[in-house]
Amino acid sequence: MSGKEQHPVSEILDQEFELSLKELCQHLDLEAELLMEWVEEGVAKPRSSTGQEWRFGARQFKRVRLACSLRRDLGLDTPALPLVLDLLEERERLRQQVRMLKRLIE
Amino acid sequence: MEFKDYYKILGVDPGASQDEIKRAYRKLARKYHPDVSSEADAEARFKEVGEAYEALKDPEKRARYDQLKNSGWSQGEEFRPPPGWTDGGGSTRGFDPEDLAGFSDFFSSLFGDGMGRGQRRRTNVRQPGRDRHARVEIDLETAFNGGVRRLTMAHAEFDEQGRVRQVPEQIDVRIPAGVADGQQIRLAGKGEPGFNGGPPGDLYLEVTIKPHRLYDIHGRDLHLTLPIAPWEAALGGKIPVPTPAGKVEMNIPAGSSSGKRLRLKGRGLPGNKPGDQYVILKVVVPEAKTARQRELYEALKKESDFNPRAGMEGL
Numbered sequence: 001m002s003g004k005e006q007h008p009v010s011e012i013l014d015q016e017f018e019l020s021l022k023e024l025c026q027h028l029d030l031e032a033e034l035l036m037e038w039v040e041e042g043v044a045k046p047r048s049s050t051g052q053e054w055r056f057g058a059r060q061f062k063r064v065r066l067a068c069s070l071r072r073d074l075g076l077d078t079p080a081l082p083l084v085l086d087l088l089e090e091r092e093r094l095r096q097q098v099r100m101l102k103r104l105i106e
Numbered sequence: 107m108e109f110k111d112y113y114k115i116l117g118v119d120p121g122a123s124q125d126e127i128k129r130a131y132r133k134l135a136r137k138y139h140p141d142v143s144s145e146a147d148a149e150a151r152f153k154e155v156g157e158a159y160e161a162l163k164d165p166e167k168r169a170r171y172d173q174l175k176n177s178g179w180s181q182g183e184e185f186r187p188p189p190g191w192t193d194g195g196g197s198t199r200g201f202d203p204e205d206l207a208g209f210s211d212f213f214s215s216l217f218g219d220g221m222g223r224g225q226r227r228r229t230n231v232r233q234p235g236r237d238r239h240a241r242v243e244i245d246l247e248t249a250f251n252g253g254v255r256r257l258t259m260a261h262a263e264f265d266e267q268g269r270v271r272q273v274p275e276q277i278d279v280r281i282p283a284g285v286a287d288g289q290q291i292r293l294a295g296k297g298e299p300g301f302n303g304g305p306p307g308d309l310y311l312e313v314t315i316k317p318h319r320l321y322d323i324h325g326r327d328l329h330l331t332l333p334i335a336p337w338e339a340a341l342g343g344k345i346p347v348p349t350p351a352g353k354v355e356m357n358i359p360a361g362s363s364s365g366k367r368l369r370l371k372g373r374g375l376p377g378n379k380p381g382d383q384y385v386i387l388k389v390v391v392p393e394a395k396t397a398r399q400r401e402l403y404e405a406l407k408k409e410s411d412f413n414p415r416a417g418m419e420g421l
Contacts, residue, residue, distance in 0.1 A: 007254060007278045009293065010279055010293055012285055012289055012290075013290040013310075014377075061290070066141050070139075070142075074136055099317065100322050103331040
């Protein structure tokens with residue numbers, strides 16, 4: 001198989017992607033207790049059915065990664081994080097809408 | 107290498123208190139944080155500000171830097187460390203080399219000694235390498251068809267003397283067809299190297315699709331605003347519509363106004379569940395340029411009882 005795949009394998013994190021609490025903590029160098037606090041405060045919302053282990057999908061992985069960097073770089077504390085994350089997502093949605101509406105009127 | 111005036115970068119006076127330095131850093135970090143900022147050069151500015159803060163936030167490191175700065179160096183000047191310059195034990199807190207990835211050679215030459223004292227280095231336990239996170243901006247055509255993007259990243263390494271140096275690294279990333287805006291791509295094993303035989307971490311890339319001349323991207327769906335003539339809007343009919351895979355014919359129902367949305371199923375970004383392309387109609391009214399064209403508008407006016415402002419009466 002010489003040189004057939006020259007590039008490292010790229011994998012899209014899609015609907016099927018999920019991480020356990022432990023895996024998510026390992027990936028982001030995060031204490032499990034802090035992540036549990038974040039889940040309670042609405043930073044991330046794991047998929048869970050009763051009695052089952054928490055699973056975090058791609059969007060939640062992104063939110064938690066973002067929360068880590070906002071905490072580290074800007075000193076945001078837990079109560080501020082869900083608000084900022086929600087507003088950032090909202091801003092993205094509104095930007096898309098503005099772009100589309102601009103095309104209609106320009 | 108260039109001398110860096112860390113005070114200038116943070117916009118503070120060389121006599122600023124530690125508190126003022128922290129406040130200035132926080133303010134600039136908010137402005138340029140790549141996850142929050144919409145400034146064009148946010149990522150580079152954020153790194154620069156972070157490096158300046160790293161040098162100035164620790165009073166011992168700051169004192170070492172001040173000593174050098176006071177000997178007459180200024181921003182942008184060609185810099186070589188004075189003979190006999192060492193970190194002098196100024197940095198009591200060791201760094202992991204990953205923490206310094208992307209910092210300038212100037213920083214490494216000032217504080218590069220004794221950096222090998224990071225906590226993770228002290229143990230003999232097998233430890234996996236850290237993940238790396240980066241962003242990649244692609245155009246819609248690449249998202250639609252897939253492609254290869256060359257990323258230039260930097261990682262920090264120790265040389266034989268235990269000094270940190272920045273090693274540029276190029277990675278060719280295959281962008282899978284159908285990746286959506288905001289989605290993440292994982293490249294297993296392309297993160298930081300592991301310790302004591304531990305496996306390397308992964309590289310995660312967050313994809314941004316550049317704004318396109320024609321299409322707006324909503325998840326896997328594409329939105330296209332399509333100009334049509336008033337008679338096309340009134341009479342309906344088949345008109346050609348661009349899609350990323352080429353032109354298709356689309357049927358427009360009679361009596362379509364501006365803002366009407368039509369769907370071309372499966373014409374969005376490819377994937378297990380391909381997205382759709384939505385066509386938003388925009389009626390464009392041509393000027394009546396000839397006498398005959400005017401006449402036809404006049405005839406239509408006489409013939410029609412249409413009142414576009416019917417809902418406004420009595421207001």
